[in-house]
Amino acid sequence: MTTVAVAPRAARGPGAGKAHGSVAGRGHHARAVQSAIHLLRPGAILLDALGTLLALEPPAPRLRQVLADRFGLTLSSGQARDAIDAEIAYYRAHLGEGADAASLADLRARCAEVLRGALPASDAMTAVSPQALTGALLASLHFTAFPDAVPALAGARARGQRLVVLSNWDASLSGVLEAAGLAPLLDGIVCSAVAGARKPSPAIFEQALGVAGVAARHAIHVGDSIEEDVQGARGACIEPVLIRRDRSSGPPGVQTIATLAELR
Numbered sequence: 001m002t003t004v005a006v007a008p009r010a011a012r013g014p015g016a017g018k019a020h021g022s023v024a025g026r027g028h029h030a031r032a033v034q035s036a037i038h039l040l041r042p043g044a045i046l047l048d049a050l051g052t053l054l055a056l057e058p059p060a061p062r063l064r065q066v067l068a069d070r071f072g073l074t075l076s077s078g079q080a081r082d083a084i085d086a087e088i089a090y091y092r093a094h095l096g097e098g099a100d101a102a103s104l105a106d107l108r109a110r111c112a113e114v115l116r117g118a119l120p121a122s123d124a125m126t127a128v129s130p131q132a133l134t135g136a137l138l139a140s141l142h143f144t145a146f147p148d149a150v151p152a153l154a155g156a157r158a159r160g161q162r163l164v165v166l167s168n169w170d171a172s173l174s175g176v177l178e179a180a181g182l183a184p185l186l187d188g189i190v191c192s193a194v195a196g197a198r199k200p201s202p203a204i205f206e207q208a209l210g211v212a213g214v215a216a217r218h219a220i221h222v223g224d225s226i227e228e229d230v231q232g233a234r235g236a237c238i239e240p241v242l243i244r245r246d247r248s249s250g251p252p253g254v255q256t257i258a259t260l261a262e263l264r
């Protein structure tokens, strides 16, 4: 089993009767893009997680606070930031190894030791147990739903669109989406660690289409990464929608939105 179904619903038709086609060449004006997405009315919307539905609260200040509160350790902002950067880099390279509870626990323990190795050495740091340091690391990583996520997902559900999250993440993704209040609005969650493929591989997009129960031409994929989301979706013949929350323009020919509220 490569996916985790959430709040399963009966499969519905993939947007029968809705116009579908390329919108390349419509230009980058936001209203034109919004209109294009409205006309598409895809049967399924695949969504990236981090940067699209979920925000990561700045972890370095949280790490400083947690290490101070739990172990009396004092770090500078730069020390905390460097350690978090090292941990995130290690995690991104190894997230595919966290495919179940046991392997995820092992991955997290290794991430915590990367964090330890990037922090200033001290007797107090050495005295922190691996379990306690893993707990501190997890307490520093807090994901929240962007304010537009729940309204957009609820609106799509009301329109009868299937919703599947598709993310390069470890097996904890469903729990993160649950904690953020998004899981009940989803038809499925596909994470790379469980799927055995990561974006931009077409294989993970095809798994998500299977969960959504629609063909590629009846789906769009929304994400914030050119390589993983836009190029990945195109590799699977899925229309990509780039989200740029800073309202910067996207590359030519790529539907670009600034908020999930533009999905209609």
Ligand SMILES: [Mg+2]
Pocket: 048, 049, 050, 051, 052, 223, 224, 225
């Ligand atoms: Mg992302």
